[in-house]
Amino acid sequence: MGRETEAAMLVLIGVLLVVLGFALRLNPLVVVTVAGIVTGLLGGLSPLKILDAFGNGFAGSRSVTLFIIVLPVIGLIERFGLQEQARRLIAKLGVLTTGRLLTLYQLIRQVTAALGLNSIGGPAQAVRPLIYPMAEGAAARRYGSVPPTMAEKIKGYAASADTVGVFFGEDIFVAIGSILLITGFVDSTYGLKLDALHVALWAIPTAICAFVIHGARLLWLDRQLDRMARELAPKQADAEVPQP
Incomplete structure (x- = not known):
């Protein structure tokens, strides 16, 4: 032994x-x-x-490369104004700030992943063409313009909302590959009988904690953007002053 x-x-x-x-x-x-x-x-x-x-x-795992087939479609719909339409839509919804929008998306992503619907979202098919432009549009409605520094921050948080949501949501679905990998590895290596349903049930508290923690960070993003806008305002004002 x-x-x-x-x-x-x-x-x-x-x-x-x-x-x-x-x-x-x-x-x-x-x-x-x-x-x-x-x-x-x-x-x-x-x-x-x-x-x-x-x-x-x-x-x-060859199915993970299927997103390559989707990329030309996403490129076409972006070429014909998908991001602009997403910005116009979010501009009409004054209740949704950038942080609230991303928190809502994380919740939707986590719930759908828990039901096994991982492919309805993702960085390529949802975050880049839809979620990020809507989050940027919410910031533009609030601050008037989105400087590059602020835009990069929104990009990072939009990607994190998707990643955290699907990562902690998919383990609740019993038939997901990670659950089967865990149970198969434990059974074959240590000779212990591990029920996939028990692993999925114990993933629920972890998913709830992940949503609360990262959701709070997403909501706090609004305050970070407020502070960033105040810091960048004098610099933009100086840049707009005509030089003699």
Whole structure:
């Protein structure tokens, strides 16, 4: 039993490599590939079996590349004014500030992900063409103009609303790949029977905490934008003064 424990701990070196690689800001694809090879070798796999595992993993997750098919459609609808229409729509809704809009989107994203509907949102198909322009439009209605610094901040928070929502919402759905991966790994490695439904139920408190914490940060974004607008106002005024 001691040798098996040591072998299992040795395999965790791959996780350490991933953490170090990301901390050093190396290429994520190279970091994950090297960590996978090292983990396979430490686990006693032959090079052919490691290559086979990479092939099976790619074939099993090929659906993640389907967004490439959607990109031309998004480009066409943006070309014909989708972002402008989104800005006009949000300009008519005075109740929705930037923070409130993003909090509402995070809630919708989290609930739909909990129901297994992950593909209805995302950075490519929702955040860039719709959510960010609407959030920027809400800021433009409030401040008159959106400087580049403010726009970049809104972009980051719009992406975070989508990421946090789907990340903590999808684990509530029993048939999601992460739940099946956890239960399969625990069953095969440690011989423990882990029910997928129990894992999904225990993900609910985590999802609620994630919504409360990040939702508060999104609502606090309005105050950050207010402060940023006050700081940028004198600079814009100086820039508009004609030089003699």
